[in-house]
Amino acid sequence: MAQPLLDQNFLQKLERLTLHWQKSFPGLVGGRIPSRFSGLGQEFLDHRHFHHGDDLRAVNWRAYLRLEKLFLKMFHIEPRIPVRLLLDCSESMAPKLEYARQLAGALCYIGLVRLDSICIQPFRSTLEESFVCGGGRHRFLPAARFLENLESGGKTDFLSVCRQFASTFNQRGLVVVVSDFMDDKDPERPLQYLADFGHELTLVQIWTPEDREPPWDGELELTDAESGERVELSVDTNARREYTEAFDEYSRRLNLMANRTGGRYVGLPTSTQIEAAVFDSLMRVGVIQ
Amino acid sequence: MFFLNLSLPEFLAIFTAVSGIVVALYLLSRARRKQVVPTLRFWVHAKQPVPSSRRRRIQQPWSLILQLISLALLLLAISQLKLGSRETAQRDHVMLLDASSLMGAQYGSRQGTLLDEAKLKARAYVRALPGSDRVMVVRADGLPSPATGMESNRQRIERAIEETRVGASALNLDQAFLFAGQIRQNKIIKKSYPRTKII
Numbered sequence: 001m002a003q004p005l006l007d008q009n010f011l012q013k014l015e016r017l018t019l020h021w022q023k024s025f026p027g028l029v030g031g032r033i034p035s036r037f038s039g040l041g042q043e044f045l046d047h048r049h050f051h052h053g054d055d056l057r058a059v060n061w062r063a064y065l066r067l068e069k070l071f072l073k074m075f076h077i078e079p080r081i082p083v084r085l086l087l088d089c090s091e092s093m094a095p096k097l098e099y100a101r102q103l104a105g106a107l108c109y110i111g112l113v114r115l116d117s118i119c120i121q122p123f124r125s126t127l128e129e130s131f132v133c134g135g136g137r138h139r140f141l142p143a144a145r146f147l148e149n150l151e152s153g154g155k156t157d158f159l160s161v162c163r164q165f166a167s168t169f170n171q172r173g174l175v176v177v178v179s180d181f182m183d184d185k186d187p188e189r190p191l192q193y194l195a196d197f198g199h200e201l202t203l204v205q206i207w208t209p210e211d212r213e214p215p216w217d218g219e220l221e222l223t224d225a226e227s228g229e230r231v232e233l234s235v236d237t238n239a240r241r242e243y244t245e246a247f248d249e250y251s252r253r254l255n256l257m258a259n260r261t262g263g264r265y266v267g268l269p270t271s272t273q274i275e276a277a278v279f280d281s282l283m284r285v286g287v288i289q
Numbered sequence: 290m291f292f293l294n295l296s297l298p299e300f301l302a303i304f305t306a307v308s309g310i311v312v313a314l315y316l317l318s319r320a321r322r323k324q325v326v327p328t329l330r331f332w333v334h335a336k337q338p339v340p341s342s343r344r345r346r347i348q349q350p351w352s353l354i355l356q357l358i359s360l361a362l363l364l365l366a367i368s369q370l371k372l373g374s375r376e377t378a379q380r381d382h383v384m385l386l387d388a389s390s391l392m393g394a395q396y397g398s399r400q401g402t403l404l405d406e407a408k409l410k411a412r413a414y415v416r417a418l419p420g421s422d423r424v425m426v427v428r429a430d431g432l433p434s435p436a437t438g439m440e441s442n443r444q445r446i447e448r449a450i451e452e453t454r455v456g457a458s459a460l461n462l463d464q465a466f467l468f469a470g471q472i473r474q475n476k477i478i479k480k481s482y483p484r485t486k487i488i
Binding site (some may be wrong): 184214220224225226232243 | 327329331
């Protein structure tokens with residue numbers, strides 16, 4: 001019998017958690033996090049002048065009786081915000097895909113329990129077929145099956161993916177990108193573009209211990225898993241140290257970019273247990289609470 | 290200086306063959322290993338262009354030299370390098386002293402038997418040997434029987450020669466040579482130059 005994506009005990013622990021975002025998004029009622037945008041809410045936000053065409057039911061008639069001016073009451077809205085999990089399925093993710101699947105599954109389950117609308121969106125050089133689910137924990141099984149059927153392959157192209165994403169999904173929301181961000185072209189600019197478009201980015205960078213600290217020494221012929229490009233190198237301790245520094249610098253830049261755009265960044269080596277990743281790393285940055 | 294177990298051509302042949310294997314393995318271990326990595330972008334910092342001529346050269350000669358020296362020392366130990374010449378090296382001797390009934394016959398005009406004459410010659414031979422050589426006295430008649438072990442104590446050897454008496458059976462020379470040959474082959478003579486002199 002195949003191993004389930006996430007075990008039952010872990011799922012039970014996840015039920016206490018909620019996905020959180022920082023930005024205020026406009027949208028329809030039904031969510032749980034207040035927005036600075038006004039709408040049909042319960043909690044009073046502010047007054048504004050009445051304009052032609054406004055709903056008369058929202059007019060503050062007491063103020064009108066005192067001041068003989070029409071003011072409109074505005075209310076806080078708690079909009080229903082879509083959560084989109086962008087899951088990198090490129091060839092470079094092959095050794096990390098199982099980990100990425102489990103992480104995406106955990107985030108999906110947390111969202112489903114809180115009745116969020118979840119869209120699992122795999123991508124390579126373009127967006128692949130997505131899976132949309134919502135409405136409770138009982139919808140998790142199809143989502144888990146969808147995740148289990150994902151396979152790695154192809155090249156990553158963040159520019160193409162972000163363009164396609166922005167044109168496909170008009171409603172702004174939380175975008176969780178689970179990837180190793182190993183695109184030969186710089187992925188910062190496309191992700192910045194996505195954030196500028198109004199989405200809140202949560203970047204989850206996954207790496208294997210070898211990705212960050214390669215254990216090899218001596219004469220190497222390295223092949224890029226995605227492009228197939230080859231390079232011959234003489235690797236020693238210094239070269240490996242420089243490699244790790246370059247990797248850390250890249251992660252730091254991703255972190256800066258995410259923070260600058262009001263998003264979050266989490267770096268996760270695959271040596272970290274999924275439970276620790278959720279209850280420690282993701283909670284610490286506030287992606288889930 | 291000479292090799293106890295190998296001749297010089299044998300030593301050189303083995304050393305050349307094994308050194309060739311070691312050098313081949315060394316070069317093989319220094320050959321480029323292929324690795325698939327998620328990206329090459331971080332290797333740019335560590336990138337050092339390697340010219341093709343450099344690849345053919347041995348880049349860490351001390352490692353190889355030490356391996357070859359170790360190999361040479363091991364082979365020298367196996368071949369048992371000895372100081373001095375082969376002639377002056379210690380030898381083991383198996384002395385077959387005929388003690389058959391025939392040796393009781395009178396020898397020439399003197400008052401003595403053939404055995405007495407043989408004993409004289411045996412003692413003379415023993416005294417002529419270098420002090421480091423060892424001798425095993427074997428009394429050969431119908432059935433060869435050792436009178437001593439491999440012995441370097443000359444007094445014991447001479448006593449064994451002296452105590453040899455004429456037997457009642459005829460000499461079985463083939464059996465005696467076979468016995469001497471077995472002593473050579475059966476590693477009774479250990480840590481010694483394996484050349485046996487049969488008198």
